[in-house]
Amino acid sequence: MLNTPHIVRDVMTKTVAAVDRGARFKEVVETMEGWKVSALPVLAGEGRVVGVVSEADLLPKEEFRESEPGRLEQLRQTDDVRRAEAVTAGELMTSPALTVRADATLSQAARTMAQESVKRLPVVDGHGVLQGIVSRADLLKVFLRSDEDLAEEVRRDIVGALFAAPTKDLRVAVADGVVTLSGRVRDTSLIPVIARLVRSVEGVVDVEFEVTGAASARAQPPVAGRQM
Helix, strand or coil, X not given: CCCCCCEHHHHCECCCCCEECCCEHHHHHHHHHHHCCCEEEEEECCCEEEEEEEHHHHCHHHHCCCCCHHHHHHCCCCHHHHHHHCCEHHHHCXXXXXXXXXXXXXXXXXXXXXXXXXXXXXXXXXXXXXXXXXXXXXXXXXXXXXXXXXXXXXXXXXXXXXXXXXXXXXXXXXECCEEEEEEEECCHHHHHHHHHHHHCCCCCCEEEEEEEEHHHCCCCCCEEEECC
């Protein structure tokens, strides 16, 4: 049986800097600077995430500093001008907040970040209460798994699952996250299936094959290279 995919809870940062809706502009800036972060969840009630305030939300204050009053009046309905005049996190924040559940898979979190062009997501429970934060860097932690660990999982959960018993004819080697399977397989039509399963192992960078069909191994050249 294949290992359960890693979920956001496995990689998220649990200690999170956040501010409440009433936090003043300067407090927001000081919190970002103190924690060396570029965005903060904004909380209400018992820690429920109601928005996110980022550096981009703060910059209009500086951008429109020298604008003429008449020009500001013309632009008053734009989001940037409203933020330029804002003084609290509740006025500055982007709401509703884009969040992710702690039990979401890393693939789901990565897809949300890519689609919404964000670098991090507040992690919430079923009531929207802040549990942690997950960043792009957190999602890449699975690629820190050792080659030995990856090889063991491929042997046990893929090679062992596809064949009636572990076979010595199909060898598994891993270098820098790239899995190479070499030797013989009874049915080369299984190669695309094996490739798909190996790529689903978290931490695998790529998969390559150097195999022959068992029935006519001497007569056939090896099937080599990457499988898409």
